[in-house]
Amino acid sequence: MDAPEPTVAAVPASLAARATLVSDAARRASAYLTGLEHRPVAPPADAVAALAAFRRPLQTAPRDARDVLAELDALGSPATMAQARGRYFGFVNGGVDAAAGAASVLAGQWDQNAALPVMSPVAAVLDEVAAAWVVDLLGLPAGATATFTPGATLANLTGILAGRDALLARAGWDASAQGLFGAPPIRVITGEECHVSALKALRLAGLGVDRVERVPTDATGAVIADAFPGDTDHLTLVVLQAGNVNTGASDPFARIIPRVRERGGWVHVDGAFGMWAAVAPGLRDAVAGMELADSWGTDAHKWLNVPYDSGIAIVRERADLERAMSMRAAYLPETGDREAMHLGMQMSQRARGIETWAMLAANGRDGVADLIGRTCAHARDLAALLEAGGAEILAPVALNQVLVAFGAATGGTGDDAVTDAVIGLVQQEGALWAGGTVWKGRHAMRLSVSDQATTRDDVHVSASAILDAWTRVRG
Numbered sequence: 001m002d003a004p005e006p007t008v009a010a011v012p013a014s015l016a017a018r019a020t021l022v023s024d025a026a027r028r029a030s031a032y033l034t035g036l037e038h039r040p041v042a043p044p045a046d047a048v049a050a051l052a053a054f055r056r057p058l059q060t061a062p063r064d065a066r067d068v069l070a071e072l073d074a075l076g077s078p079a080t081m082a083q084a085r086g087r088y089f090g091f092v093n094g095g096v097d098a099a100a101g102a103a104s105v106l107a108g109q110w111d112q113n114a115a116l117p118v119m120s121p122v123a124a125v126l127d128e129v130a131a132a133w134v135v136d137l138l139g140l141p142a143g144a145t146a147t148f149t150p151g152a153t154l155a156n157l158t159g160i161l162a163g164r165d166a167l168l169a170r171a172g173w174d175a176s177a178q179g180l181f182g183a184p185p186i187r188v189i190t191g192e193e194c195h196v197s198a199l200k201a202l203r204l205a206g207l208g209v210d211r212v213e214r215v216p217t218d219a220t221g222a223v224i225a226d227a228f229p230g231d232t233d234h235l236t237l238v239v240l241q242a243g244n245v246n247t248g249a250s251d252p253f254a255r256i257i258p259r260v261r262e263r264g265g266w267v268h269v270d271g272a273f274g275m276w277a278a279v280a281p282g283l284r285d286a287v288a289g290m291e292l293a294d295s296w297g298t299d300a301h302k303w304l305n306v307p308y309d310s311g312i313a314i315v316r317e318r319a320d321l322e323r324a325m326s327m328r329a330a331y332l333p334e335t336g337d338r339e340a341m342h343l344g345m346q347m348s349q350r351a352r353g354i355e356t357w358a359m360l361a362a363n364g365r366d367g368v369a370d371l372i373g374r375t376c377a378h379a380r381d382l383a384a385l386l387e388a389g390g391a392e393i394l395a396p397v398a399l400n401q402v403l404v405a406f407g408a409a410t411g412g413t414g415d416d417a418v419t420d421a422v423i424g425l426v427q428q429e430g431a432l433w434a435g436g437t438v439w440k441g442r443h444a445m446r447l448s449v450s451d452q453a454t455t456r457d458d459v460h461v462s463a464s465a466i467l468d469a470w471t472r473v474r475g
């Protein structure tokens, strides 16, 4: 007897049909990548306008998944920022390492939940291996525990929560049980130039933004060690920075961290991108002493070129991380294994460690060092070419960030309106993409060389395109 006709058009796809669809997706992704050479970095206005076709009410009937994928490719691909092309210098958005990008395609089909080893043996092993490699590669203390997060904001929050609860525990207060109301007050200190997301993390941790003490910074954006308070105590939480988002400068860790820790305080380092300087022998001095801290927050999706989203929190003492993050309950007995859901904020979670594992497995220590060293060299070259063309470089190039301002005449002082106009024209023309920022009250173009794909040729083409746009802005 025939089965009754389903009342809707689509039935659950067989594995074979799904496999065909995945091949189609992979083919489309390949075509997208090879096409990037020939398109502007920012999507053309007509591609952005065509996105309006997505804005329609959800229809009633199912649709063939092949049609959905075709629509996604036709409307979506042209409206992307060509981030993997080597000429996207916006924010600190990294590109995509080949192995990590391909691993995410495969692991996406695995659909593993990395919360507990019992849910996915492979996710558990790769999470553990990648975490240990990261600790080792960054030169952090051997016993430190790394855990994957959706980004540096949540990595910083993880470290700050571990620190907050550890300080309170040492003072005899159980924050998990008793909460923060009535707890001994924690003094919070950070630099004038700390990242907005670190302030948000402090806010989310219940520590308040207005009560945070801000230490003055020097011309590069680094905390002035002599201005750092000498009277910190066992209830002081300090947030320092590796890699100022504008200049790449790092705080003087070796001069501050030992002083704070000796007095019983906790130091967290926000090193969303800057911490990776430790991997390149020639740049290690830029972040010297960061390993002395209690906790660290960094990103894999920025300078390490792992796909979004992927951050890493690292805490010196595993017990401090677990105190803040564990959610053990009767139905989740202690196993002694490394269990991701007891080391971070999420229960169910993407197996983020897989892509970082693939990146590190493919590049090795030398490959990562080369990526970091090479992008910094490109940043210095970019600054030199722009300066030779008469533009004003606003801060020494410490790592991979370049700050440049443009004036009404070559060799003159940058002018906010001219700089804004150059940024606008460059973005519109699409040979590259760079954003704007404000540095010490002045408007600047900020170029971040964070993509493994960037070549010397890209640097030269980009510098010429910027100088050429400036010439036309001057009229």
Ligand SMILES: *Cc1c(COP(=O)(O)O)cnc(C)c1O
Residues within 6 Å of the ligand: 092, 150, 151, 152, 153, 154, 195, 197, 198, 241, 242, 243, 244, 245, 270, 271, 272, 273, 299, 311
């Ligand atoms: C980018 C950045 C952050 C935030 O990282 P997300 O991954 O975007 O959450 C924090 N601190 C610094 C210094 C950064 O550059």
